[in-house]
Amino acid sequence: MRRKRVNPFEESQLWVKTDPPGFEIDVFENKGRGVRSTIPRQRGDFLLVYSGQIISKKEGERRERKKSSGYRYFYRDLCIDATKDDGRLCRLINHGTKKEINCKMKLCGDCLCLFATRDIQQGEELLYDYGLKSYPWNSNLTLVKRIFRWKTLLALTHHSSIALPVEKLLLKMIL
Ligand SMILES: C[S@@+](CC[C@H](N)C(=O)[O-])C[C@H]1O[C@@H](n2cnc3c(N)ncnc32)[C@H](O)[C@@H]1O
Known part of the structure; x- marks a missing residue:
């Protein structure tokens, strides 16, 4: 209802x-x-x-540069700092x-x-x-981890001969 x-x-x-x-x-x-x-x-x-704590965008960016907390929301000229639980x-x-x-x-x-x-x-x-x-969770590092997981999968499915060239190609594309 x-x-x-x-x-x-x-x-x-x-x-x-x-x-x-x-x-x-x-x-x-x-x-x-x-x-x-x-x-x-x-x-x-x-x-x-x-x-959270309402601060200026500038101050929020300064805090992020010092240490990113993952709990700062930026809105126009403001930042709501919800780092403190x-x-x-x-x-x-x-x-x-x-x-x-x-x-x-x-x-x-x-x-x-x-x-x-x-x-x-x-x-x-x-x-x-x-x-x-x-x-950060979509970063190149995460991608590299995925490639290595993929390579293992290829090796396990008896395609180990193509696993290395594929891995090299993908690394070339992202690095
Ligand atoms: C505002 S907090 C959200 C709450 C957080 N998941 C926690 O356990 O405290 C933001 C953080 O959550 C994680 N996060 C949020 N959305 C995500 C997503 N779509 N995929 C992976 N991690 C995510 C990241 O670590 C990010 O820095």
Whole structure:
């Protein structure tokens, strides 16, 4: 049964200091912790507030250069630094590709809030686009690991004679 629709903007303002019910933390392969919705959501629903220390983009970039934490969200001239674990959920939401995402960050009054971009099923992981050009988990190093795994697979399937040239070619392409 659908819940009675509350104005998403007004709802977001009620959850600046604590998180609403209806979410749970889970652990996902290769991603670490993430957040699931424990109830169905409608497109446009307010989900969570991204809480953290509000600093300038410049200061955020300075902190990232010093040590990247993975919990700094950049928005226009601002950065929300959620490196410090305050027990809030939004900092735990993982990045999704364009095809995977089901929510989006928007400025709501003084805070950044996450809204559903499509209907979300009960138990679905929340994913939004971090908006960066590249991600450490997609880096060349990860690619190299994949190539070596592929080579092992080829060797195991009796194609070891082509495994080495293929590996060389791929390494040439990425290095
Ligand atoms: C904002 S945190 C998300 C919560 C994090 N998974 C955790 O366990 O605390 C961002 C970090 O999660 C991981 N992450 C997020 N999205 C990912 C993805 N699509 N694939 C792999 N790792 C991801 C990366 O380590 C990234 O630095």
